Amino acid sequence: MTSFADAYDLFAVNFVNILMGYVYFSETHNGTLPASYDLGIKMASSVGTVIGQIGFGVLNDMYGRKKVTFSHSNTDVL
Helix, strand or coil: CHHHHHHHHHHHHHHHHHHHHHHHCCCCCCCCCCHHHHHHHHHHHHHHHHHHHHHHHHHHHHHCHHHHHHHHHHHHHC
16 A cells, blocks of 8 residues: 555656646746746655655564554554
């Protein structure tokens, strides 16, 4: 389930950027997000996913897959 959630976040960020352009830059940039903001949000999403995967991999090695996977699935619900 967590792989699906990670992939959903990466695909949803494109739609969020479009909506943020309409909401915050409708008067100044004709409803589009500036390229630097768009790139920054997409990079932060990708980097956060990689850091999370590495972090949970280390935790899995330290504490075991069942304990870490259960705690991670509980945080996805919140």
